[in-house]
Amino acid sequence: MDLAFILIQLLNGLQYGLLLFLVASGLTLVFGIMGIINLAHGSFYMVGAYLAWSLASLTGNLATAILLAIPLTVILGMGLERLLFRQLYTRDHLYQVLLTYGLILVFEELRSIIWGDDVHGVAVPALLSASIPLTENLSYPVYRLAISGVCLLLALALYLLIQKTRLGMMIRAGASNRDMVQSLGIDIKLIYTLVFALGVALAAFAGMINAPLSSVTPGMGSHVLIICFVVVVIGGIGSVKGAMAASLMIGLAETFGQVLVPEVAGMIVYVLMAIILVWRPEGLFGRK
Amino acid sequence: MNTGTLSRCLPWVVVGLFALFPMLESTFYTQLVTKVLIMAIFAMSLDLLVGYTGLVSFGHAAYFGLAGYALALMGPKYEAASLWWTLPGAIGLCVAFALVTGLLVLRTRGIYFIMVTLAFAQMLYFVFHDTKLGGGSDGIYIYAKPTMNLGETVLVNLEKLDQFYWLVLFFTAACYFLLRRILGSSFGRALMGIKVNEHRMRALGFPVFRYQLASFALAGGLGGLAGYLAAVQFGFVNPEILSWHQSGAVLMMVILGGMGTLHGAVIGAFAFVLLQEVLSNQAWFGIAAKHWQLAMGILIMLVALYLPQGLAGLLAKLQRKPPAEAEEGADV
Amino acid sequence: MSEAILRTAGLTKRFGGLVAVSDVSLDLHVGEVHVVIGPNGAGKSTLTNLLSGDLPATSGRVMLDGRDIAGLSSDQISRMGVGRSYQKTNIFLPFTVFENARLAAQSRTPYALHVFGRAEQYDAINTLAGAALESAGLSHRAQRVAATLSHGEQRQLEIAMCLATRPRVLLLDEPLAGMGPHESQRMVELIGKLRNDHAIMLIEHDMDAVFALANRLTVMVNGEVLESGSPEQVRSSPAVQAAYLGGEEMLHG
Numbered sequence: 001m002d003l004a005f006i007l008i009q010l011l012n013g014l015q016y017g018l019l020l021f022l023v024a025s026g027l028t029l030v031f032g033i034m035g036i037i038n039l040a041h042g043s044f045y046m047v048g049a050y051l052a053w054s055l056a057s058l059t060g061n062l063a064t065a066i067l068l069a070i071p072l073t074v075i076l077g078m079g080l081e082r083l084l085f086r087q088l089y090t091r092d093h094l095y096q097v098l099l100t101y102g103l104i105l106v107f108e109e110l111r112s113i114i115w116g117d118d119v120h121g122v123a124v125p126a127l128l129s130a131s132i133p134l135t136e137n138l139s140y141p142v143y144r145l146a147i148s149g150v151c152l153l154l155a156l157a158l159y160l161l162i163q164k165t166r167l168g169m170m171i172r173a174g175a176s177n178r179d180m181v182q183s184l185g186i187d188i189k190l191i192y193t194l195v196f197a198l199g200v201a202l203a204a205f206a207g208m209i210n211a212p213l214s215s216v217t218p219g220m221g222s223h224v225l226i227i228c229f230v231v232v233v234i235g236g237i238g239s240v241k242g243a244m245a246a247s248l249m250i251g252l253a254e255t256f257g258q259v260l261v262p263e264v265a266g267m268i269v270y271v272l273m274a275i276i277l278v279w280r281p282e283g284l285f286g287r288k
Numbered sequence: 289m290n291t292g293t294l295s296r297c298l299p300w301v302v303v304g305l306f307a308l309f310p311m312l313e314s315t316f317y318t319q320l321v322t323k324v325l326i327m328a329i330f331a332m333s334l335d336l337l338v339g340y341t342g343l344v345s346f347g348h349a350a351y352f353g354l355a356g357y358a359l360a361l362m363g364p365k366y367e368a369a370s371l372w373w374t375l376p377g378a379i380g381l382c383v384a385f386a387l388v389t390g391l392l393v394l395r396t397r398g399i400y401f402i403m404v405t406l407a408f409a410q411m412l413y414f415v416f417h418d419t420k421l422g423g424g425s426d427g428i429y430i431y432a433k434p435t436m437n438l439g440e441t442v443l444v445n446l447e448k449l450d451q452f453y454w455l456v457l458f459f460t461a462a463c464y465f466l467l468r469r470i471l472g473s474s475f476g477r478a479l480m481g482i483k484v485n486e487h488r489m490r491a492l493g494f495p496v497f498r499y500q501l502a503s504f505a506l507a508g509g510l511g512g513l514a515g516y517l518a519a520v521q522f523g524f525v526n527p528e529i530l531s532w533h534q535s536g537a538v539l540m541m542v543i544l545g546g547m548g549t550l551h552g553a554v555i556g557a558f559a560f561v562l563l564q565e566v567l568s569n570q571a572w573f574g575i576a577a578k579h580w581q582l583a584m585g586i587l588i589m590l591v592a593l594y595l596p597q598g599l600a601g602l603l604a605k606l607q608r609k610p611p612a613e614a615e616e617g618a619d620v
Numbered sequence: 621m622s623e624a625i626l627r628t629a630g631l632t633k634r635f636g637g638l639v640a641v642s643d644v645s646l647d648l649h650v651g652e653v654h655v656v657i658g659p660n661g662a663g664k665s666t667l668t669n670l671l672s673g674d675l676p677a678t679s680g681r682v683m684l685d686g687r688d689i690a691g692l693s694s695d696q697i698s699r700m701g702v703g704r705s706y707q708k709t710n711i712f713l714p715f716t717v718f719e720n721a722r723l724a725a726q727s728r729t730p731y732a733l734h735v736f737g738r739a740e741q742y743d744a745i746n747t748l749a750g751a752a753l754e755s756a757g758l759s760h761r762a763q764r765v766a767a768t769l770s771h772g773e774q775r776q777l778e779i780a781m782c783l784a785t786r787p788r789v790l791l792l793d794e795p796l797a798g799m800g801p802h803e804s805q806r807m808v809e810l811i812g813k814l815r816n817d818h819a820i821m822l823i824e825h826d827m828d829a830v831f832a833l834a835n836r837l838t839v840m841v842n843g844e845v846l847e848s849g850s851p852e853q854v855r856s857s858p859a860v861q862a863a864y865l866g867g868e869e870m871l872h873g
Contacts, residue, residue: 037399039346039536087593093399094344098543099592101536105585113579222532226410229403237399266418270411274392277404281395470735474726477739481723484712491672491710492785493698493727 017251018151026199032238042225048207077200236286333510339548342483347409351511353530356519386508427526546600703787
């Protein structure tokens with residue numbers, strides 16, 4: 001194994017980790033701020049990928065497809081929050097689990113009715129289809145670098161949004177003290193709607209940009225959901241910083257695991273989670 | 289007849305009626321009810337956790353599937369294995385797995401607990417899905433049903449539908465009465481105390497973790513019993529039996545029936561399996577039957593929103609005593 | 621004077637930058653009621669939580685019978701004979717009053733792990749639970765669901781559960797809060813009786829009760845012990861008088 005090969009795996013691991021972060025950050029925000037466990041979060045990732053595929057086949061261009069799809073996912077998020085999730089804020093986690101489990105079934109069947117059960121591929125946009133040669137027979141695709149860059153930009157934007165803006169301040173206050181925010185006359189319902197829609201859009205966007213890299217398959221939502229649960233458990237509920245650290249950790253561990261010990265690669269993330277549970281049950285950045 | 293005698297006798301009457309069922313000589317319905325009874329065991333085992341100990345596990349299919357795989361892997365490939373040692377072996381394996389994962393998952397609460405139980409079940413799913421250990425995604429066939437012989441005599445022939453049905457009925461009834469007994473004991477009362485107010489139980493000197501672990505292991509073992517019987521009935525195992533859809537389905541049975549009531553878990557298993565049969569019936573719903581999960585999904589959401597106490601809660605509401613009387617007495 | 625059954629030394633609890641309890645040393649003796657008073661936020665409840673193991677101490681020691689119990693979990697400490705009541709009523713609301721007391725009593729008996737026998741069949745537990753309810757004056761409510769009790773009765777149940785665990789040390793966090801005058805009187809009498817064979821720490825705002833019961837009085841302010849000693853000593857302490865602007869304030873909590 002030479003340096004170039006390690007570099008490629010490193011970049012792949014970081015790219016996968018950053019993508020996981022996009023999905024997991026929405027999940028952890030919704031957990032942390034609204035206290036909701038949402039099993040259907042993986043379905044948003046799947047919906048994003050299928051939207052990208054179908055719109056790209058229609059328009060012939062992935063970028064246009066993504067631009068068209070994002071508003072749709074925001075509307076989907078706002079609608080779901082208003083119609084369904086709003087009823088769950090005061091309910092026991094048990095019912096949140098049950099309702100969002102039902103929602104998964106609905107999403108899966110709607111997907112099957114609208115898009116069918118086949119596996120699809122999406123072409124890498126021509127502009128980004130080049131590869132950067134590293135050695136004589138190893139090269140790195142530009143598209144992967146590009147989506148890593150986009151993910152990083154989004155992560156930075158998310159950080160600024162939460163740390164520097166008024167909305168972010170309200171989000172942080174809402175996470176720590178619901179009553180206080182309400183007594184300040186801030187419309188907590190609106191914040192919840194926005195945060196939820198943001199989470200949906202981030203997860204769906206991750207599905208869209210990842211569509212050219214991994215095929216669009218029916219089971220993609222549940223797989224990413226479970227990994228994101230592990231991310232949230234390791235990072236600590238409600239912590240965006242923790243989600244970032246855990247995403248990168250899992251991205252690298254899975255990628256190198258696939259290469260070094262392929263037989264047990266699937267187990268690595270769970271072993272990581274088990275270690276964290278023994279060492280810090282509240283997660284790396286979680287509040288006790 | 290007062291309610292005490294009624295609640296003592298009714299289960300025996302129900303078991304008696306069920307025992308007569310194979311007399312109808314309908315292969316289809318005998319198989320269907322066998323499946324329902326197995327699911328009832330599965331649902332009761334989860335109800336012990338969710339309804340009585342206050343632990344919302346979303347990974348209960350792990351034990352169901354693990355026991356099925358244990359049967360498939362323990363026996364000789366083309367010959368029948370003996371139930372006398374494969375059943376205790378499968379249940380023992382599930383209890384051991386529950387004890388090990390329990391040590392980890394019980395360090396967490398609430399949302400964490402839900403996610404972590406799901407993740408460990410999913411880990412098991414990938415073990416069987418990705419490795420050759422259990423035949424990968426295709427699973428393994430169990431060509432011959434286990435034998436239940438005493439010396440040379442065949443005690444129960446599991447290949448015979450009605451005999452297998454009675455065996456399953458025996459286990460379902462045994463599971464019901466066992467859990468009822470346990471829940472009425474000091475140990476069971478402590479579990480209920482933990483569900484209501486874990487903090488206070490600790491302050492009273494109860495080693496809460498040990499009680500929860502015991503409950504977790506017992507639930508895992510009984511879940512394993514259900515999984516073993518299911519594997520015997522269907523004659524094959526594949527990773528889907530320990531997927532999270534299975535965990536979601538059994539949770540739905542518990543809530544649909546009414547959690548925290550053992551008979552509710554049985555009612556829930558009935559309602560769920562029958563619903564599944566009806567919704568996926570092509571003769572009735574034609575092409576829509578293919579997408580029966582859509583209707584099931586919507587139904588699950590409706591139950592979560594509007595029927596939190598389940599069918600048993602609905603029954604109780606319908607025959608509610610006047611409030612003044614309800615204030616007195618209500619035995620836990 | 622007898623050896624202290626429970627004694628703390630340099631007990632400190634920090635929450636991030638905030639010091640909730642700072643270097644507190646006090647001791648509890650059988651036959652004495654040690655009352656801790658102080659304004660809200662003085663760290664009295666945190667102190668109780670440190671003694672009962674509900675919270676881990678940042679530093680310092682808690683000695684029970686000469687053994688350091690700081691760092692043990694609350695259930696371990698409870699089993700060693702330290703019982704506590706909570707300021708905010710902390711009972712099993714959906715259970716009957718008797719079941720609340722029975723569960724508490726059950727925790728102390730070898731029957732607690734019996735898996736098959738009916739929970740109600742053990743006379744030793746039932747007797748213990750019944751006696752605890754009797755002491756707390758709740759026998760007539762035994763079959764009521766705890767949630768339907770009045771606030772004062774729930775406070776009584778809180779004490780009864782504590783008694784049913786047969787503790788040697790009692791940590792009572794504002795047991796009179798929210799009780800009517802009649803119930804308060806009863807509770808003061810009960811605590812006075814319990815003093816004979818228990819070491820009691822009492823946190824209380826009701827100054828009539830404080831001076832009726834206190835053998836020893838500790839004043840806490842900002843997490844620190846301002847003054848500790850006999851009620852007369854504390855009342856005449858210049859530091860306490862200064863802190864409470866002349867002692868009158870103190871009488872009104």
